[in-house]
Amino acid sequence: MAFKGQTDYSHKGPRPKTGVLITNLGTPDAPRPAALRCYLKEFLSDPRVVEVPRLIWWFILNLVILPLRSRASAKNYAEVWTEEGSPLLDITQHQAAALQKKMDHVYGKDQIVVACAMRYGNPSIKDVLTDFTAHNVRNIIALPLYPQYCAATNGSTFDAFAKELSQYRWVPEFKFISGYHLHDAYLKAVTWSIQDYIDQNGEPDLILFSYHGIPQRYLEKGDPYYCFCQQTTRLVHARLGLAADKIMTSFQSRFGREAWLSPYTDDTLKSLPAQNIKHVAVICPGFSADCLETIDEIEVENRAYFMEAGGERYDYIPCLNDQPDHIDMMHDLVKDNLPFQFDSPDSQNNKA
Numbered sequence: 001m002a003f004k005g006q007t008d009y010s011h012k013g014p015r016p017k018t019g020v021l022i023t024n025l026g027t028p029d030a031p032r033p034a035a036l037r038c039y040l041k042e043f044l045s046d047p048r049v050v051e052v053p054r055l056i057w058w059f060i061l062n063l064v065i066l067p068l069r070s071r072a073s074a075k076n077y078a079e080v081w082t083e084e085g086s087p088l089l090d091i092t093q094h095q096a097a098a099l100q101k102k103m104d105h106v107y108g109k110d111q112i113v114v115a116c117a118m119r120y121g122n123p124s125i126k127d128v129l130t131d132f133t134a135h136n137v138r139n140i141i142a143l144p145l146y147p148q149y150c151a152a153t154n155g156s157t158f159d160a161f162a163k164e165l166s167q168y169r170w171v172p173e174f175k176f177i178s179g180y181h182l183h184d185a186y187l188k189a190v191t192w193s194i195q196d197y198i199d200q201n202g203e204p205d206l207i208l209f210s211y212h213g214i215p216q217r218y219l220e221k222g223d224p225y226y227c228f229c230q231q232t233t234r235l236v237h238a239r240l241g242l243a244a245d246k247i248m249t250s251f252q253s254r255f256g257r258e259a260w261l262s263p264y265t266d267d268t269l270k271s272l273p274a275q276n277i278k279h280v281a282v283i284c285p286g287f288s289a290d291c292l293e294t295i296d297e298i299e300v301e302n303r304a305y306f307m308e309a310g311g312e313r314y315d316y317i318p319c320l321n322d323q324p325d326h327i328d329m330m331h332d333l334v335k336d337n338l339p340f341q342f343d344s345p346d347s348q349n350n351k352a
């Protein structure tokens, strides 16, 4: 096997750089069935995402899921698509631009390169790593933007980096941030987004913390994701200082027939009005950018379930997206992993 390498190395070449790569899940290139088929095939063929024997899954995926789901999902994506394209990719690009600005401000221009990539689809992790190498990046910090570690997301993102870097002749310094749900800056940012909502709208009857689900089976096999979601709700709840019955955790975006983490967000919202909970605010702390699963599923579909069941007011508290305290949080996470020459951002390296 031939490893990937550059043949033009020079001892007098430019100074090596540091690269920060933020990643998210991925999105199709267009809201059309053909693009969805390609995206879903890559995503749902990942054994970290669907843990079913490969041969059986190959038939189910290619003969049942892809023909049906590509068409249905294309319709859903068309509802959220904007002139800037997929909201998830657009917001992730804004996050990268804002983090680049922050890095330039703290460490000086041209010291740290920030880029974004998608685990599935484009821009791919492989292409961004190739670009980093071409620009003499020898120190890489990977930050998948999923706060609560899950094998299907953070674990799978690690696989993508490992697969690509294992083909490099000269492997760069590499730091992988595998989750951050206990980080103070994350908890603070989520708490503030809820407090800000309460300050402007008053206290709702209930704040529902809705996280993306995974099959219950994965929890039983040792995935910590469920516990990390519960822990996030508990810690934010304590910081808000609200009564115990004001907060609930649920899991959304169920896929397939087996049992997923429960309670399910849709069933929960359908049942609340009968318990005299008529005003809810929903937040999705596991998503760092608004995307199909929040804009369509939470803001539109689940609002309808709640209102049809007798609810009176339904508010959605947006993801942290590119708001300044979220970007500051990313900087906080990255700075502890920077190489030694950036040790004292407040002293010699602070060009601000």
Ligand SMILES: C=CC1=C(C)c2cc3[nH]c(cc4nc(cc5[nH]c(cc1n2)c(C)c5CCC(=O)O)C(CCC(=O)O)=C4C)c(C)c3C=C
Residues within 6 Å of the ligand: 025, 026, 027, 028, 049, 050, 069, 073, 086, 088, 146, 150, 152, 153, 212, 213, 214, 215, 225, 253, 255, 286, 287, 290, 291, 292, 293
């Ligand atoms: C077996 C299927 C799936 C698992 C397990 C899963 C876990 C998981 N996903 C996210 C975050 C996102 N998922 C998104 C879309 C999406 N997810 C699945 C399936 C599983 N997810 C599908 C089939 C899709 C595509 C859309 C659809 O057809 O319904 C997205 C949004 C992408 C976008 O472009 O907007 C995100 C984000 C997490 C955090 C997670 C496990 C913790």
Ligand SMILES: [Fe+2]
Residues within 6 Å of the ligand: 212, 253
């Ligand atoms: Fe998902």
Ligand SMILES: [Fe+2]
Residues within 6 Å of the ligand: 253, 254, 292, 293, 297
């Ligand atoms: Fe969904």
